Amino acid sequence: MAAADLKTLIVDKARSLGFDLARVAPAALADRYRLAFDQFLADGRQGDMDWLARTPERRTSPKGLWPEARSILMLAANYGPATDPMTRLGRRDRATISVYAQNRDYHDILKKRLKELGRYIAQTTGAELKVFVDTAPVMEKPLAQAAGLGWQGKHTNLVSRDYGSWLFLAEIFTTLDLEPDAAESDHCGQCRRCLDICPTAAFPAPYTLDARRCLSYLTIEHKGPIPAEFRAPMGNRIYGCDDCLSVCPWNKFAQSAVEPSFLPRAELTAPRLADLAALDDAAFREIFAGSPIKRIGRDRFVRNVLIAIGNSGNAGLATTAEQLLDDPSPLVRGMAVWALGRLTPMHLATLAPARAVELDEDVRAEWDTALG
Known part of the structure; x- marks a missing residue:
């Protein structure tokens, strides 16, 4: 042939x-x-x-x-x-999950x-x-x-x-010797929308990414506490970030996916933060079976959810955060402290005497920072 x-x-x-x-x-x-x-x-x-x-x-x-x-x-x-992912960022009592992981x-x-x-x-x-x-x-x-x-x-x-x-x-x-197709050239021109929209300034220059500042990296790959400077910019993004993708002008030619496995599950398009924070390990594994989210594990996932709760401005979610102050995971406990410090700092101060001794250094640091 x-x-x-x-x-x-x-x-x-x-x-x-x-x-x-x-x-x-x-x-x-x-x-x-x-x-x-x-x-x-x-x-x-x-x-x-x-x-x-x-x-x-x-x-x-x-x-x-x-x-x-x-x-x-x-x-x-x-x-x-099918819709602009950026629209979900304004619903602060709900979570935003990257399009690819829904x-x-x-x-x-x-x-x-x-x-x-x-x-x-x-x-x-x-x-x-x-x-x-x-x-x-x-x-x-x-x-x-x-x-x-x-x-x-x-x-x-x-x-x-x-x-x-x-x-x-x-x-x-x-090992087949197939004729290569022509390479594509760059069509970005003078546009820099993707660079300017980044909430954490993760692009030190065009075509250059510093993963350490990228919310996709921080919410998925980073294993420890997310650095404090990046928590507020996270907003309600709990798994990945689509901002730089969403604003690209070339999306005017984009087409909605038709593959059923790529269409969003209804329960993951805008899930309630309170529901996600309540997941224990077994429930997390059940809900996210077959999902890319499963690989980060329940503790890192709830860490992200608690940061979104702290950014919600909704004092009604303070009870949800407080319930996680005694979580087995120090990663979760630390972010529960941070979330409470954002939502109800006065209430957090009343809880401090009963929790004066924290065995984990990172959790103790969160208390000290939150209480000033």
Whole structure:
């Protein structure tokens, strides 16, 4: 079979399996990506994400990851929201969850499709291949740009002329020698809406992210107490942040997702903070089974919820926070103190004498700060 016909066959099969875009990149990356990544690590901008610094030669070079790779099939699935995610930020007694996490874990959905597509390619061609959905050190956004799926915007995320900001990415490394598609050029122009909207100023420069200041990193990857300077800017965001994605002008071309697994579950579009704060470990696991939220665990999740409660301005939620002052997790106890200090500082002061001795240093520090 001619190489061009084979590529068309594979792309058509990918589309039939539910991928919205399927294009080919060469198994190589320009040196500028390696240099930018090295600088990112040198500046410590990865925060707690230590895995980013492991085997950088594999992350910055497709052939460093798999020397036999000759082509990379880059795939994308649209998860565009039907409404503007920013509208939920004003409902301070409710939680805002990132669009991508309001239903099933996309890793599971795309991995199943990838395996089926991989079997088809292997059976049709006999080629070797490897499939990835955030399961290996792959610089997928630069590869997606090289394949023409979109370009890395000033917020470092992929932007598509057809789908705006809302694409899940996956890739198949293969020994097939497929004709690469034309790379996409940058179409951000002078726009800086994504940079200016960031509530924590996480972009020290265009195309540069400091993860340590990013609310997606802080609410998902960061394991300890969230630094005090970032708590108020969190607002009611309890898992991720879509601000820089939502304001991109290219979203005028975005399309709402049609895949049922990417549509929001009704109970996760604007859940009540009081209900989420009341979850114990068993209830948390039950509600978020099959969700990407499950991986951060109940304690970090409730930590985030309590910060949102503290930002709510709703003194009626003080009782919810007070009930967590004796939580088994010091992470939760500390954020309960902070939330009460924001909502009812006078009441918190009356509770202090009975709680003068706190065994955990971080919790004691929260008390000392809250009480001045």
